[in-house]
Amino acid sequence: MMKRVVLLLALAISVVHAEKPWRFLLLSDWHSAEKYTQSEKNPSWLADAVAEDVATVKMFKENYGGELILMPGDSNGGHWDTPKFIKQNFPGASPEESVKKAGHLCYSGMIDAFRDGGYSKLIMAVGDHEMGDNPWPAGSDVSRCQPQFREAFAKEFNMNPVGGRFLYEKPIGKTASRPLGTPYENTSYAYRHKNVLFITVDAFHQEDPDKKIGDEGSVTGTVVGEHLQWLERVLSEARKDKSIKHIFVQSHLPVIYPVRKVNSSGMMMDDGMESPFWKLLRKYKVDMYFAGEVHANTATKDPKSDLVQLVSRGNFFNNFQTLDISDDRIDIVCYDQKLGTKTSEGKYAVSGNLVIDKSGPETRISGDGEFEPLDVNGRHFLFTFEEEASLFENPIMGLSGREKKENAKELRGVKCSRIFPNLGTFGRHYSALTANVKLADGPHGKAGQFDSESRMGVFAMGPHHSGHAVSYALWVKTASADHQLLINSCTIWGQKLEQFFNLNLNDGMPEVMISAKQSLIAEGVKMNDGKWHHIAAVMPKDNCLLSEVQLFVDGNQVKAKLVGADRNIHINQAVRLGFGGLNYSTKSFDQLAVKPFVGELDEISIWTRPLPDTEVAALFRN
Template sequence: MKRNTLTLIFTALLLSINTFAQETTPKWRFINIPDYHNAEGFTRIWNKSKDPAFKNAREERIASQMTSFREMKNAHGGELVILPGDTNGGHWYKAKYLNAFKSYPAYADYTEKDVIIESSRLCYQGLKDIVYGVGYQEFLVAVGDHELGDNPWRKNSKVVKNLPHFREGFAKVFTLDEKGNSRFTKKIGKADARPIGTKYEHTSNAIQYKNILFVTIDMFRFDGADINLGDEGTVEGDITGEHLKWFEAVLSEAQKEKSIKHIIVQSHLPIIYPVRKYASSGMLVSRHAEEKVLNLLRKYHVDLYLAGEVHMNTVTKDDKSDLIQFVGRGNDLSNLTAVDVEDNKLSLVAYHKNGDQLGTLTIDKSNTNTTVASSGLLAPISPQKIQIHWSFDKKIPANKFKFSVTGNYPNQAKDKVHFKGITSPVAYLNDGDFEYDYSLLGASSKIEKGIIDNAIRIDENSKLFVLPIGPIAKGYERTISLWLKTNADGRRIIFNSNSYWGKGQFYNISINEGQLELALKSDIYTVTTNQKINDGKWHHVAVVVPQYGATLNDNLLYVDGKLISERNTKGGNSKVNTSQANWMSIATQMKKHKSNLRETMNMQNFKGLLDDVSMWTRALNHEEIQQIYQSGLEGVSALELDKKLAQ
C-alpha cells in the first residue's frame, strides 16, 4: 500500500514538473527602435551617377542599412523587432517629390495616388526585407505621423486628401499578404485580431508572440477631410468608437489567456506628459483623450506602453497603476532598446550605437506587488518633481559631456544654429529629473558667488541654451522659478522658449524697465507695475500656469514670494498654447528663431547674475513658492527643498 502511494505521489510530482516546464517560456528578446526614419532613402530611385559602374541608389542604401541591422543583430540578438512609428519622411504628396519621382521614366504617367502607393512599397518593403533578411522572425510596425504624410493635417489640404492612400500603402507591405488578406487573423480569445470595419482595420492589430500580447494602435484619429479635431487639424491623437471598443475587447480577452504573461501596447504618440524631446514636433495623445486611454491600460493591467515621436528616451510610471510608459529613440539605430522577456519579468537595456549603455529598467512581477528597478536614462521621471535645475554649481568639461542623441559632445557643425561663434563651449549640469541631456550649454559667461552657492554672470554676448526641446508645451501646467540680480535698464530677455519651426506661442520671462514680464507673443504679454527688481539686489521671481488651458490673465507672477496682482496686460484672454517645438535658452536670441524679439519687442539680452533656475511641469501653489523664496534666503536650493518635500 505504501509503495503504491509513493508511486502515485512520485507520478503526480513528475506530471506537475512536466506541466510547469511546458508552461514556462524560455527567456527571449525583442528590439525596440521607434522613429527609425532612415527608410526614406529607399524611395530615391531617380538619382543618377557619372560613374558607369554606379548601382541603383536604392540597392546601395538597402545594402548599407542591412549592414547596420546585421551589426545590431550580432551585437544584441533578439528575434522580433518592434517599431512604434516613423520609418521615413513621407512627404510623397508634395510637388518637389512628385516631380522628381515622375522624372524617372517608369513613373512618368503615375498619378499622385500611384506615387504614394509605389513610394510606400519601395520604402516599407526595403525595410521589411532588411529586418527579415538579417534573421528576425517578426516585425511589428505602428503608424506614425510620417507614415501619414507628416503633421499638420489642415482641412482639405493635399496631405489630408491622401490620408487613405498613405494608410493603404502602409498596409500593403506591413499588415496584408500578397493576396491582399490580413496577416492578423488569429483571434485573441473571442476578440478579432484587428478592428474590422473601421478605417483602422489594417493599421491596428493584435498578435500573441510567445508569452506576450502585442497590441499595435493607429492613434491618429481622422473623422473627415473637413472636420478639424485640434491643433494638428483634421487628425488628433485619440482612439474612439468601434476602434476603441475593439481595443478594449482585445485587452479584456487577454485576461483569460493563461499563456499571455505580459501585455505590451505600442503606438506612436506618448500619453503621459512630460517627455524629453529632440528635433521633433512633439505631438502627444490629445489632452482630452489621455485619461480615457490610460484608464483602459490600467483596467486591463497593461505592463508596458511603447511610443516614439519625440526622438529621446523617457520612462514614466503611471501614478495609478503598474503601467510603465517608455518613449524611446531609434533614429537610424543611433539608440535602441533590447528587451529580455521572462514569464514574470521584463528587462530593458537602452544602448547607443557606439556601445554605451544608456540605462536599464526591470519590471519584476514575480511577487504579489510589481517592483521596478532602473538606472540612467531609463530611470522613471516624476511629473511632480523638478525637471530642470541649473544651479551653476557643477560645470562639465566638454570632453566629458556625452549627449545621448549623438553619443559624444554635441556635433557643433550639425548644431551650428546654437554653436555659431562659440569656440570653447561649456556645460552646466541639469540635475533635475530631465537629467544630463538638458544641461545648459554655451559660452561668454562666468561663475561668481550667488545667493545659493554659485551663480552665473551673463552679459549681452553670452549664449546659453539646451539642445533638446521643452519640457514646457501647449497649455500644460508649469512653474518657472529663478533668482536674479541686475541693475540693467530696458527690456531684457531672461528665459526664452522661442521656436525655429513656426511662429506659434513662446513662453518668455523678461525684465521690462525693472518690472517682471511674461510674454506669449510680441503683442501678448503681462508686466508688473510696482516692483523695480533691477536695483542691484537679489530677487526671487516665479511664474505659474495654474491649470491646463489657462489664459494669460490666469497666469500667476511672484516676486520675492509675493503674488503680484498689479499688472498691465495686453491680450490677457489669450490661452497659453506654447509651441511643442520650443528650444529653451537663457538670455539668448538667435537669428533662426521664428520670432525676432529684437525687432518686435525691442528685446535685449539680460545682463547680471542668475541662480537656481528651476522648472516644474506642474503648478506650484502659493505656499510652495514662499518656501522656495525663504529657503533660498537661507542658502537652500529649490532642488534640495523639492527632495525634502517629496520624502
C-alpha cells in the same frame, strides 16, 4: 501518497508550460527608409547605403539576437503627396498614385533589408510620417491621401505578398484580431508571440479630410468609437487567458506628459492620461505602452497603476533597445551608438536599464540612466552654475547628427564649446550650451554672470507643450532698467511672434510675455536695485488665461496688470529653451522689444506643473 503524486504532477506541468526567456528588439523612429523610394532610379549612392543597413541589421542579429523587432512608427520621410516629390519621382502621377508607388518601394525595400540582415518579423505601428507627416491641413492633398498612406503601409507590412491575406488574423479568444469595418482594420491588430500579446494601434484619427479637428488639422491622435470598442474586447479576452503573461501596446504618440524631445514636432495623444484609450490600458492592467515620435528616451510609470510608458529613440540606428522576456520579469537595456562610428561597426554603450519585476505580490519597477523612471512632478530643469564642463567630453543627444565628433555650436553668432549641466530630472541631454557666462558668487554658491554677448541654450526640446501648465523660478541680480529677457521659449521653427511663455524683467518689474502684444507685468515691485531677488512665474492650471498667471517676488505673490488682450496660454511645442537671451529662437523674434539680460542668475528651475505658494515660499527661504 496520492495527494503527493498529484502535487508533483501539477508542479511538473507548470514547469513544462513556463516560457523560456526570450528576447526582442525595440527600434522606434528609425527614419532611414526614405532611401528605398529611389530603388527604381537606383542612384550611385544607394547600393552602399542599403549595404550599410543590411550590415547593421546583421550586426544586431549576431551581437544582440532577438526573435522580432518592435517598431512604434516613423520609418521614413513620407512627403510623397507633394508636388516636389511627384515631379522628381513620378511625373504626371496624382498624389494618390504617388503615395502608393512610393510606399511600395519604401516599405518593400526596408523589409527586404531587415530580412537580409536576419529579422523576418517587423511588428510596426504607423507614425505621422507613415501618414504623410504632420500637420494635415484641412482640404490638403496630405489630408485627402490618408487612405492611400494606410493602404501602402499595410500592403507591405501586414499582408501576405502572395494572395494578400492579412498576416495577423488569428483571433484573441473570441474577438477578431483587428477592428474590422473601421479605417484601421489593416493597421491596428493584436498578435500573440509566446507569452506576450502585442497590440498595435493606429492612433491617427480622421473624420473628414476637409474638417479641422485639432491643432494638427484634419488628423488628431486619439482612439474612439468602434476602434476603441475593439481594443477593449481584445484586452478583455487577453485577461481571460492565463498563458498571456504580459500585454504590450504600441502606438506612435506618447500619452503621459512630459517626455524628453529632440528635433521633433512633439505630437502627443489627445487628453493624455484622461483619454479613454489610456483608461482602458489602465483598467486591463496592460504592462507596457511603447511610443516614439519625440526622438528621445523617457520611461514613466502611470501614477494610478503599474503601467509603464516607454518612449524611445532609434534614429538611424544610433539608439536601440533589447527586451528580455520571462513569465514574471521584463528586462530592458538601452544602447547608444558611440559618436563618430558607423552603426555596422557595433560600437554601442549601455545608456540605461529598466526592470519590471512581477515575481512578488507587488510589481517592482526600477531603472537607471536614460531609463530611470521620470518623476512627472519633479524639477525637470535645474541650473546651479556650480560647475562648467566641456561639450566635447559631455556630448548631447542629437546635437551633432552624423558628425564624427562633437563640435562647437553657434548660438546667435557665438560659438559654444562649454555646457552647464542640467541637474534636474530631464537629465544630462538637457544640459545647456554656453559661452561668455562668467561664474560669480551667488545666493547658493556660484551664479552665472551675463552680458549682451552671453549665450546659454538647451538643444533638446520642451518640456513645453500646448496648454500644459509650467512654472519657472530663479534668483536674479541686476541694476539694469532695460526690458530684459530671463527665460525664453520662443519657437525654433515658426515665424509668428506668439505662442510662447517668456519671463522678462521690464525696468526691474517681473513680466510674463506670451506674444509681441500680450503680457502680464508685476505692480509695486522693482528688482533692479543690484540685490538678489527670487522670482517665480506659475501657470495655476492647464490652459489658463494670461491674467490667471501668478507672479511671485521673494516668496510672496504680487499684483499684476494685463497688457493687451487676455487669452488662454497655448505654447508652441517646437521650443528650445534659452536663458538670458533669445539663443535658439528664429531670427523673427529679434523683433521682440526685449534685450539680453545683464546681471547675475542662479538656481534656474522649471516644472511642468503649478507650484503652490507654499513651495514658492520654501524656494525663497532655502
